[in-house]
Amino acid sequence: MIVTCLRCPSSLGQTPDGVWSGAPANVALTILPAFYQTTWFRFLCVAALLAFLWGLHQLRVQQLRRQEGKLREAIETIPAMVLILGPDGGVQFRNRRWVEYTGLSQLGNAEGFEKTAIHPEDLDRTLRRWGACFASGEPYEDEMRVRRTDGEYRWFLARAVPLRDKRRKVVKWYCAATDIQDRKLxxxxxxxxxxxxxxxxxxxxxxxxxxxxxxxxxxxxxxxxxxxxxxxxxxxxxxxxxxxxxxxxxxxxxxxxxxxxxxxxxxxxxxxxxxxxxxxxxxxxxxxxxxxxxxxxxxxxxxxxxxxxxxxxxxxxxxxxxxxxxxxxxxxxxxxxxxxxxxxxxxxxxxxxxxxxxxxxxxxxxxxxxxxxxxxxxxxxxxxxxxxxxxxxxxxxxxxxxxxxxxxxxxxxxxxxxxxxx
Missing domain, CATH: 3.30.565.10 (Histidine kinase-like ATPase, C-terminal domain)
Incomplete structure (x- = not known):
């Protein structure tokens, strides 16, 4: 604008001292960056991004918890006794049906279950077959009689499959026992x-x-x-x-x-x-x-x-x-x-x-x-x-x-x- 006024007299304007007569005048210019280039705006953007990411994280956590709840509910209510063993044979989880049927705690040693719950006539065969599968990492399947809390034995079909990591090493055993008493009868x-x-x-x-x-x-x-x-x-x-x-x-x-x-x-x-x-x-x-x-x-x-x-x-x-x-x-x-x-x-x-x-x-x-x-x-x-x-x-x-x-x-x-x- 200043350049335009100097070149075109008809475009003369006014100053705080009155009409500009062409004499030199002092002009103060303030140059500010655009709002999106300011520090406060960048900080606000970073904070908004972090808040968005935190919201996504919390949403994913809630989804995983809901899925975990549904999975746990399914494991607890399916008509089978579920057991999870570690690579060393230690019990990591027993579902509610297992605990209610056998009277054993959710955690403990699998050997304690075998010696107290499996029928004596089936015990040697079960230990022998399970030991062979556990050592080789092959899936396990066998029928056995399991003692209930009231002392009654019922027939169960027991299955176990290994979970392996990328190096094919067994990291867990997933086991399930299904009541087959009616089928046996x-x-x-x-x-x-x-x-x-x-x-x-x-x-x-x-x-x-x-x-x-x-x-x-x-x-x-x-x-x-x-x-x-x-x-x-x-x-x-x-x-x-x-x-x-x-x-x-x-x-x-x-x-x-x-x-x-x-x-x-x-x-x-x-x-x-x-x-x-x-x-x-x-x-x-x-x-x-x-x-x-x-x-x-x-x-x-x-x-x-x-x-x-x-x-x-x-x-x-x-x-x-x-x-x-x-x-x-x-x-x-x-x-x-x-x-x-x-x-x-x-x-x-x-x-x-x-x-x-x-x-x-x-x-x-x-x-x-x-x-x-x-x-x-x-x-x-x-x-x-x-x-x-x-x-x-x-x-x-x-x-x-x-x-x-x-x-x-x-x-x-x-x-x-x-x-x-x-």
Whole structure:
């Protein structure tokens, strides 16, 4: 403005002393920085930023506390006993359900729990398996009986998995124990029912089984008598006597095998999974049921695949399933006779497939799945439990049992079972 006034007289202004006449005048100028360049504004900005960051921090803390509260609430209320162990095995946390059930404190030594709460019959097995998993860092799973505060023992399924850091070092163990008492009771009832079914079925087969036993025993007696005759001659023929004695021994062993098979089916023992050969068990059941099949003019044919992997199953339960399926096939051909075919081969998902086919009248129309219901039967004297028990046994092994049928062309029962882990 000053420069403009000097260059343009018409733009002359006034001073505090009056109208500017062009004479020199003193002008005082004050130059101030913009507000955003001031110290107080910068300080205010820093304070606002810190307050904002503090607010975000407090908000995050509240969120984490809420999440922690929800997680703790979930851990405290889930229907399982939860335990957290340190890398040295020391207890870092037990949830409320654990404390209420066992009566132990939230912190303490895991060894104290094992010795005071686990059933004495399960203690050695539990310590051995847990020790092996703890040393190797592998996940742990086992069933055991745990004592309640009132002294009652209940079955629990215990699982534990390790938490590892970036260097794969175990820093914690997360453990959970789920009450499986009801499942155990159901398994015991199922085993009792299966045993009753086996005994009832074998009772119905008494005549056929006695015939199967009579045949090798009679043959053994005949061979023994022949051996005596060869020995009682004026000049004993030792070669013929040995041959007759060997035949007698072979027939006796055959009878013993039949008795062993009967004994295993009659015996009441808890299920025990093991690696078994499906073809071998099929051969045993064919030997046992051949007399019943011959009684109704039914021939049994086996079509067994070679080099099949072994399956993981309870031998007696698998025998019961095959016996039920084969007897159903024989029953379907009772009036007409026919052929019962037992076949093995590879199944879906790497499992072993067992099929039992008959040439009878087939299944009721549209009721191929209904026949597996409890108490459903088409036999006048049937209980309707054989197929229901068979399906429950197969499914408990991780397999599947189903039936197919074609009008007037018989029925086929298919059973898949998982192979044994190598």
């Amino acid at each position: 159901a398994e015991e009832l199922q085993a009792e029912l299966a045993h009753t079914n086996r005994v009832s079925t074998l009772g119905e087969l008494a005549a056929s089984i006695s015939h199967e036993l009579k045949q090798p025993i009679s043959a053994a007696v005949t061979s023994s008598q022949a051996s005596l005759r060869w020995l009682n001659r004026d000049r004993p023929d030792l070669d013929e006597a040995r041959r007759a004695t060997a035949e007698s021994v072979k027939d006796g062993v055959r009878a013993a095998h039949i008795i062993d098979r009967l004994g295993s089916l009659f015996k009441k023992t808890p299920p025990q999974r093991e690696s078994v050969d499906a073809d071998e068990i099929i051969g045993e059941m064919v030997l046992l049921l051949r007399g019943e099949a011959n009684r109704y003019a039914v021939s049994i044919r086996m079509d067994l695949a070679a080099d099949l992997p072994k399956i993981m199953a309870d031998r007696v339960q698998l025998q019961q399933v095959l016996m039920n399926l084969m007897l159903n096939g024989i029953e379907a051909m009772k009036e007409t006779g026919g052929v019962l075919t037992v076949k093995t081969g590879p199944g879906e998902g790497g499992q072993v497939l067992i099929s039992v086919s008959d040439t009878g009248v087939g299944l009721p129309d549209g009721r191929a799945d209904e026949i597996f219901n409890a108490f459903f039967t088409t036999k006048p004297q049937g209980t309707g439990m054989g197929l229901a028990i068979s399906r429950s046994i197969v499914e408990s092994h991780g397999g599947r049992l189903w039936a197919t049928s074609y009008d007037g062309q018989g029925a086929t029962f298919h059973c898949t079972l998982p192979t044994a882990v190598a």
